[in-house]
Amino acid sequence: MASAALEIINLIALLLLGIGFFWKDRRCHIARALGWAGLGIYWLTKATPYLSHSDWVNGLGAAMAFPIFLFLGYHEWKSHEWNEEYYPLRFVTGAMFIAGISYLMIGNVPIIPKILIGVVAEQSVWLANVFGYEFWVEGITSTRAPLGGHETDIVIVLECTAIQALLVAGSFLFGSRGDPKKRAFIFALFVPVIWLTNLIRNALVMILVANNGNDYFEFAHNYIGKTMSLVVLIVLILIAFWKVPELYEDINGMFDLPWRKKAGHNYLEFVGRLYDKKEDDEEQSDNEPVE
Numbered sequence: 001m002a003s004a005a006l007e008i009i010n011l012i013a014l015l016l017l018g019i020g021f022f023w024k025d026r027r028c029h030i031a032r033a034l035g036w037a038g039l040g041i042y043w044l045t046k047a048t049p050y051l052s053h054s055d056w057v058n059g060l061g062a063a064m065a066f067p068i069f070l071f072l073g074y075h076e077w078k079s080h081e082w083n084e085e086y087y088p089l090r091f092v093t094g095a096m097f098i099a100g101i102s103y104l105m106i107g108n109v110p111i112i113p114k115i116l117i118g119v120v121a122e123q124s125v126w127l128a129n130v131f132g133y134e135f136w137v138e139g140i141t142s143t144r145a146p147l148g149g150h151e152t153d154i155v156i157v158l159e160c161t162a163i164q165a166l167l168v169a170g171s172f173l174f175g176s177r178g179d180p181k182k183r184a185f186i187f188a189l190f191v192p193v194i195w196l197t198n199l200i201r202n203a204l205v206m207i208l209v210a211n212n213g214n215d216y217f218e219f220a221h222n223y224i225g226k227t228m229s230l231v232v233l234i235v236l237i238l239i240a241f242w243k244v245p246e247l248y249e250d251i252n253g254m255f256d257l258p259w260r261k262k263a264g265h266n267y268l269e270f271v272g273r274l275y276d277k278k279e280d281d282e283e284q285s286d287n288e289p290v291e
Contacts, residue, residue, distance in 0.1 A: 010038070014035065014096075014104065018097040021175070027080070036073035036076065037070060044062065047062040072092065075257055088267060090175070092250075098170065099168065102171070110142035117145045152217075154206055162195060165229075173186060173247065176247040178247065186240050194236070200228075253268070253271075256271075
């Protein structure tokens with residue numbers, strides 16, 4: 001019963017963030033503030049189970065979410081008092097809404113993770129077998145897909161589908177300002193690159209474990225595979241910052257929140273740019289209609 005109540009709090013908090021993101025009214029900041037407070041309470045309750053299982057990283061992360069989310073809610077309240085839109089706050093509100101709702105759907109509609117896990121498992125196996133190996137998928141559920149072949153103990157789970165990376169990329173681009181066409185183009189670029197990189201990583205781990213034994217899995221997965229994914233991710237982030245500089249500005253603006261003491265705070269004052277502002281202003285001026 002308590003778990004169901006917490007999930008309801010999580011859903012209501014996310015919906016409040018969604019309302020606050022889309023609502024074109026000064027009261028949108030109140031909705032956002034309440035949403036952040038609700039999420040803070042929800043994640044604080046998640047800390048104890050993590051810590052009781054000695055999962056210190058997730059436990060401390062969940063506990064730290066409470067003061068961070070309250071801090072965001074406080075600044076939304078100040079935005080209401082000052083009657084201003086601080087765009088980095090709107091950005092993170094939209095990002096959290098789309099990512100949170102997506103995770104909620106994945107966690108509560110079993111067919112979605114089952115399809116994702118199944119597709120990635122089959123495609124990873126196919127890619128590895130292109131190089132002369134004989135892997136196969138032994139079964140698919142909403143939580144796992146164990147693989148057979150070469151006496152390996154490899155299991156494809158939701159974290160192996162790259163859905164987290166895709167949701168983060170999509171939510172950040174959704175919440176950011178900037179030209180919608182550019183944001184759509186960047187996301188359209190991200191999806192196949194992230195998906196293919198993940199399949200290559202999975203196949204590489206499978207091949208390395210097949211050649212070196214199950215004891216090699218941790219090194220292949222946590223070091224080789226994750227390093228490859230990290231390098232690709234960094235390149236994609238730089239491309240996103242280049243093509244959608246507003247995303248870069250909004251992320252930097254979030255780090256500037258502790259210095260926001262009054263209305264009209266200029267969060268761009270100390271932000272470096274990845275493009276020529278003068279040239280950008282001239283281009284924007286050229287595109288304005290002449291009366």
